[in-house]
Amino acid sequence: MIGVELALMLRRRRVWMCWALLCALPALVAVLVSATGLAPPPGRGAAFLSAVTTNGQIFPAAALALVLPVFLPITVAVVAGDTVAGEASTGMLRYLLVRPVGRLRMLFAKLVSVAAFVLLAVAFVTVTSYVVGIAAFGFGGTTTSGGTAAVTGFGAVPSLSGPVIEPVDLLTRTLLTVGYLGLCMLTLGAIGIFFSTLTDSPLAAALGVLAVVVTSASLQPLEAAGAVEQFLPTAHWLAWIDLFRDPILYTAVDRGALVQLGWILVAFGAAWANLATKDVTS
């Protein structure tokens, strides 16, 4: 069942279109910044973007920060909203359930499929933006303090705290970032699957996910919502930036991962509770 769902996902043109668009946005930004030399001033714009002109190897982090707030959630909403509602809208769901496949197993396969989509999306953005970053901005610069001239070199980038992150360390941190952001987006995926069990319209399910994102992001800065702020799905999205500090600060990442896991459990459980007793008519 899982293999079937993965194959189905990989055969869909819209999935590849989503990945292509996700990779294209950072590439466009890289081209514009490289051509004009106008990076945002420090403290403004997406995280890391002000530093990419001095070292193209940091561009994957800037690219992830660029796609994280809007584009990544939209693509996850589209794909997750289609999981069950898409089958229902084409009249395939009841035939799918006629096969000797439990509803829970089918839902789990859908979740794995969405997880594969989000992980591949984050990985594709990371890899393509690394290549684009190197091509547009090159490797690091040289010291200007009058000391020995030194180039950051292949695979090494300065951390937010100053010390250089060596290649193996950078790879580890990047993998952790991909995993963490994959988990954050899987939360939206699980919510999308839940909405997808509530309706026969993939569009409605996707809009439901986006409504959750917008609501969460709106409540986040609100002082009156301070009591629930830590439980909002978007509250910990930027915690991955702590992975690029020195020493690494795991506190926010750990907490964020726990919150995302909680959301995934609850949303997937709600989807299961709804679909297991649902009257499937289409």
Next chain:
Amino acid sequence: MVVPRGAAARGEPPGPGCGTVERVPPPRRFGRRALLVGAGAAALVAAGTAEGWLPATPTAGAAEPTPEQLRDAVLSGVVPHTGLAESTGGLGLPDIPRLESASALLSTTTRIRVQVAARDRWRIDQLTPAGEIDTYRLGDTEYLWDYGGNRLTTIRGTAPVRLPRASDLAPSDLARRLLGITATEAVSALPPRRIAGYAVPGIRVVPADPAGTVGRIDVWALPGPAGTPALPMAVEIAAKGAAGPVLSTAFTSVEAAPPSGLALRPDVPPGAESVSARPGDLAGVLRGLGAPPPPDSLAGRARVELPGSDEGALPGIGVYGTGVSRFVLVPAGRDVARQIIGGAGAAGGVPIAGFAPDRAVRVATPLLGLVVVRRRGGGFLLAGTVVPDVLEAAATELVPGVRR
């Protein structure tokens, strides 16, 4: 779903004319699965908020100190520690040209990473989603790493008066400063509070000065074994008459262990700039150059002797008052003073009696008062934790010919 009704539903053979079925919506009810998911969600929320509702229990092995003992323990030394703190300021300061970062620090939420090995060996980082600004202290030298500026600044010596920065809001440092300057005030006990997983006893200082704006200072500190320093974990400052704190800072996680030595050594990455600078000059920031020496007293309050002030390190700057009821006089350039006066209207600024409206303004927040005056040859700024009347009286004394 196709639901048989009538005889078919009861399992009886259909009678004549009963061969039709009808579609009806299924009954909607909360099933066991939904209840299970709801209970699971509630359990997860309960686990996530356990820090807030679990009863505070006394620290194992530590005797309950009296408030005076706890204050002495805080002032007796520095406990090596590493942790993450969050400070929240609600001072509502207006945008002051050249002082935006200081205003923001006291009016927003700031994430602070603290790594302290000793009183003169520490590192405190201001963490932002776009980077970080790290302050290192090694002996008598300070280093400032600014990721956004891609620059490491080496500063030799310290300025006795400077703009506030994130390292000042670390709970341990702020608590020691405040308890140090209020050491003669009475102190009382507060109920223990759960902070970063520890049940921490607290103390309260209520400054006695009627002209001060600070209503209370609450400090929670984790006592160590007898005779060792206590580690301040949280600080709250409230204005007089206010129910809630105007400025608060607390650790969200902390470990009473020294940081790695490597973490306390600043590093200049390739491509970054490395510069040296003198300790920050407050008057220079406001372009108040060439100012006369500050008077020995203002508004009936004596000037505080500051280290380095005799050698001209603080041109025109004076600090007046005692305890936490103090104010500072800083010379400002005419243009800077004009900018502040012009922008103060939006922040609730009001004219000062005896001055033309475009010459002086007063902005009063619950905790911090601010008076800016523009005059021939330059202006000045008075700011402090005293009632506005004191600042206005000081301004009147500084400008000859003005009567209130």
